[in-house]
Amino acid sequence: MKRTHSLIAASLLLAWAGHAGAADTPAFTLGEISVVAPADDAPLPGASVLDSAAIRAENRETVGAALQMAAGVNLSRVGARNEQMAYVRGFDLRQVPVFVDGIPVYVPYDGYVDLGRFTTFDLARIEVAKGFSSLTYGPNTLGGAINLVSRRPSRAFEGEVGGGIELDKDGARSSYRAYGNVGLLRESWYLQAGAALVDEDGFGLPDSFDPVATENGGRRENSYRRDSKLSFKLGLTPNASDEYVLGYVRQDGKKGNPPYTGSVVSPRYWQWPYWDKTSLFIATHTQFGDHALKVRAYHDTYENSLYAYDDATYTTQNRRSSFRSWYDDYTDGLSVEGDFALATANRLRVAYHYKEDVHREHDAGEPEQTFRDRTQSFAVEDSHAVNARLTLVGGLSYDYREARRAESYDxxxxxxxxxxxxxxxVNAQLGAFYALDSGTLRATVARKSRFATIKDRYSFRLGTALPNPDLKTERATHYELGYSAALAGDWKVDAALFRSNVRDLIQSVRIDASQCSSPPCSQMQNVARARATGLELAVDGRVGALKLDANYLWLYRKNLEDATVRLTDTPRHKFFAAATWTQGAWQLGGSVEAASRRYTSSDGRQQAAGYAVANAHVGYRFAGGALVEAGVHNLFDRLYAYSEGFPEPGRRYYVNFNLPL
Structure with missing residues (x-):
C-alpha cells in the first residue's frame, strides 16, 4: 500500500507542474462498443450514457453510485456480501457484465463485480447497453452490458488534481479522497495516466435508526473501506488512422461488511483484508482503406482474502461459520474484430472472442482448489441503410463454454x-431504426444467453448447498419499441416500452436436507421462466441557466413458473432527477432519487421500504478554472435501504476541490 501512496503522490506532483488550461474529458475511442449507423459510425439510439460532468456534479465517486443516475438502472446491495450491485431492467451483473474499455472485468468465480470498488475519477463516461446490445461485446450479455470508457488526451498537455473530505452529520470526518489525471499528446504518441485514493472510516446512520443487537446507531459498524487506483495508457499513433495502445490498471482495496440489522437471517461478521485487481492490456486499431482491424488482448488478475469471525469483536474464529478464505484468480483474453465498409450504406463487423478464466481458492489449512473455464464466441453484425430514413441492424453469434477443470475439498x-x-x-438480434423529422423510432428484438458461473455450478455454499455441474444456459428474448429525439432548446428525450422473456432462469431451490452437511440444503437449478415488462423515460435539456436531467423506470417482473417465489432487488418504480443552475462563477444544484418498495435477497420474502432522498450542492469556479464546492447527501437524513437489514448512510456533508491544469 505504501507503494500505491507514492505513485499517487507522484501523479499529483506531475499534474501540479503543468500549465493551466480548460478541462475536458475526451473518451478513449478504442474502448467504445456500440451498435452503429453504417455511414458515419455514429451510435444508434437505445443505450444510456453518463458523462463525467454529470457524474462529478453529483459527487458520485463509485461506479455503483453513478449508475443510480442512469435510465433503466437501479442500485442494490445483494446477499451476505452487501456489495454495490446494479440491475438493468431487472437483470443483475451476472447477466449484464461490466467492461472497462471493452474488456470484461467481472470476477471469474461468480460473474459479479463489486461496483463500490471502481472509482469514477479517470472515466470519460459510462455506457449502459440494454437487451439489444452489440454482439461484438462477446458472450454472457444476457441483459446488456456496462462499459466504463476511460479518458484519452486531446491537447499537448492536460490534467487535473482534486480531492475532498466528507463529514457526518455531527461534523466528524468520515472519509477523504484525492485524485489526479494527466495527459500528454504528441504527433505520434500519447500518454494518459491517473491515480486516485478513497479512504472511509465508516458512515453515520440516520437519527431515526433504532438500535438493535448488531448495530447501536451512530457510525455504522464495520463500514470502513479503502480503495486506491493507478492507471496509465501509452498510445502510438503512427498516422491519422492507426492506434496501438498498452494499458495498465492496478486497484488495491480493503473493506468491512456491515452486519445485518434485521430479524430474518443470522448476521455475518466479515472483513476483506485485501481486494486487489490488476489489468494489463493491448488495444489496436489498424486501417486498411475503408476497412479496419481491431484487437484487444488482456491479462487480468483478481486476488482477495475474506475473514469470517465469530462476533462483532472481529477477533476470534472458533465457530463452524468462521473461516479464512483466499482467492487467486486470473483471466487471459483476446478479441479480434474486423470492421468492413462493404458500401456507403452497409457496415459489416465480424468478431472472435477467447477467454480463459481460472479460479483458485482455499481456506486456512486446506489445499488449493482450481477451476478453469474456456469460453469462445464468434459474432457477425451488419448495419444497412435501406434508404435515407431506414436502417436495419442484424446480428448472429455462437458462444461455446468448456469447463476444463473443477475441484472440491472435504x-x-x-x-x-x-x-x-x-x-x-446461439444469439441473434434484429433492429429497425426509422428517422422522422423530429426524431428516431426504433423496434428491436434480441435473443441473448448467459452461461452458469463456476459458483452456480460447483459451490457448496459453506455446506448448505449441493453442486449442479449440469446447469443449462439462461436465455432471454427482448422486445423493445422506442423513440428518441433532439428537440428545440437543447432538449433531448428518449422513451421505450420493453418486454423480456427469460427461460431456464437459474435460482436456488430447497432440496432434501440430508444431502448437505449444514442443513437447510439448496441447489442451483434451471427451474423458472420469468418475464420483465417495463416503461423507460428520460429527458434532459436547458431553460436559460438551468440544466435539467430526469428519468423514470416502471418495471414489472414475474416468475412465470411459481408466482409465490419472488424476483428480488428491483423496485416497481424508480425515479431520478437533477438540476443545476449556473450564474457567473456560481453553480447551484440538487437531485432527488426515489424508488418504491422491493423484495430483497435477505431471504426473498422481506421487503425494503420505498424511499425518496434529496441531495444539494453549491460550487464556485475561479478565473483560473479551479472549482471549490460544498454539498450534502441525504439532505433530510432519511432512513432507507436498498436491501432489507442494511441501512444506507444518513446525512453527509462534503467539501471538494478540482483544479484543471
Whole structure:
C-alpha cells in the first residue's frame, strides 16, 4: 500500500507542474462498443450514457453510485456480501457484465463485480447497453452490458488534481479522497495516466435508526473501506488512422461488511483484508482503406482474502461459520474484430472472442482448489441503410463454454475432481431504426444467453448447498419499441416500452436436507421462466441557466413458473432527477432519487421500504478554472435501504476541490 501512496503522490506532483488550461474529458475511442449507423459510425439510439460532468456534479465517486443516475438502472446491495450491485431492467451483473474499455472485468468465480470498488475519477463516461446490445461485446450479455470508457488526451498537455473530505452529520470526518489525471499528446504518441485514493472510516446512520443487537446507531459498524487506483495508457499513433495502445490498471482495496440489522437471517461478521485487481492490456486499431482491424488482448488478475469471525469483536474464529478464505484468480483474453465498409450504406463487423478464466481458492489449512473455464464466441453484425430514413441492424453469434477443470475439498474425501462439461448458445438480434423529422423510432428484438458461473455450478455454499455441474444456459428474448429525439432548446428525450422473456432462469431451490452437511440444503437449478415488462423515460435539456436531467423506470417482473417465489432487488418504480443552475462563477444544484418498495435477497420474502432522498450542492469556479464546492447527501437524513437489514448512510456533508491544469 505504501507503494500505491507514492505513485499517487507522484501523479499529483506531475499534474501540479503543468500549465493551466480548460478541462475536458475526451473518451478513449478504442474502448467504445456500440451498435452503429453504417455511414458515419455514429451510435444508434437505445443505450444510456453518463458523462463525467454529470457524474462529478453529483459527487458520485463509485461506479455503483453513478449508475443510480442512469435510465433503466437501479442500485442494490445483494446477499451476505452487501456489495454495490446494479440491475438493468431487472437483470443483475451476472447477466449484464461490466467492461472497462471493452474488456470484461467481472470476477471469474461468480460473474459479479463489486461496483463500490471502481472509482469514477479517470472515466470519460459510462455506457449502459440494454437487451439489444452489440454482439461484438462477446458472450454472457444476457441483459446488456456496462462499459466504463476511460479518458484519452486531446491537447499537448492536460490534467487535473482534486480531492475532498466528507463529514457526518455531527461534523466528524468520515472519509477523504484525492485524485489526479494527466495527459500528454504528441504527433505520434500519447500518454494518459491517473491515480486516485478513497479512504472511509465508516458512515453515520440516520437519527431515526433504532438500535438493535448488531448495530447501536451512530457510525455504522464495520463500514470502513479503502480503495486506491493507478492507471496509465501509452498510445502510438503512427498516422491519422492507426492506434496501438498498452494499458495498465492496478486497484488495491480493503473493506468491512456491515452486519445485518434485521430479524430474518443470522448476521455475518466479515472483513476483506485485501481486494486487489490488476489489468494489463493491448488495444489496436489498424486501417486498411475503408476497412479496419481491431484487437484487444488482456491479462487480468483478481486476488482477495475474506475473514469470517465469530462476533462483532472481529477477533476470534472458533465457530463452524468462521473461516479464512483466499482467492487467486486470473483471466487471459483476446478479441479480434474486423470492421468492413462493404458500401456507403452497409457496415459489416465480424468478431472472435477467447477467454480463459481460472479460479483458485482455499481456506486456512486446506489445499488449493482450481477451476478453469474456456469460453469462445464468434459474432457477425451488419448495419444497412435501406434508404435515407431506414436502417436495419442484424446480428448472429455462437458462444461455446468448456469447463476444463473443477475441484472440491472435504475433510472426509480430500481433494476431489468434479464432473465437467460443455455448453453452447446461439444469439441473434434484429433492429429497425426509422428517422422522422423530429426524431428516431426504433423496434428491436434480441435473443441473448448467459452461461452458469463456476459458483452456480460447483459451490457448496459453506455446506448448505449441493453442486449442479449440469446447469443449462439462461436465455432471454427482448422486445423493445422506442423513440428518441433532439428537440428545440437543447432538449433531448428518449422513451421505450420493453418486454423480456427469460427461460431456464437459474435460482436456488430447497432440496432434501440430508444431502448437505449444514442443513437447510439448496441447489442451483434451471427451474423458472420469468418475464420483465417495463416503461423507460428520460429527458434532459436547458431553460436559460438551468440544466435539467430526469428519468423514470416502471418495471414489472414475474416468475412465470411459481408466482409465490419472488424476483428480488428491483423496485416497481424508480425515479431520478437533477438540476443545476449556473450564474457567473456560481453553480447551484440538487437531485432527488426515489424508488418504491422491493423484495430483497435477505431471504426473498422481506421487503425494503420505498424511499425518496434529496441531495444539494453549491460550487464556485475561479478565473483560473479551479472549482471549490460544498454539498450534502441525504439532505433530510432519511432512513432507507436498498436491501432489507442494511441501512444506507444518513446525512453527509462534503467539501471538494478540482483544479484543471
Amino acid at each position: 475433510v472426509s474425501t480430500g481433494l476431489v475432481r468434479q464432473p465437467v462439461g460443455d455448453n453452447d448458445a
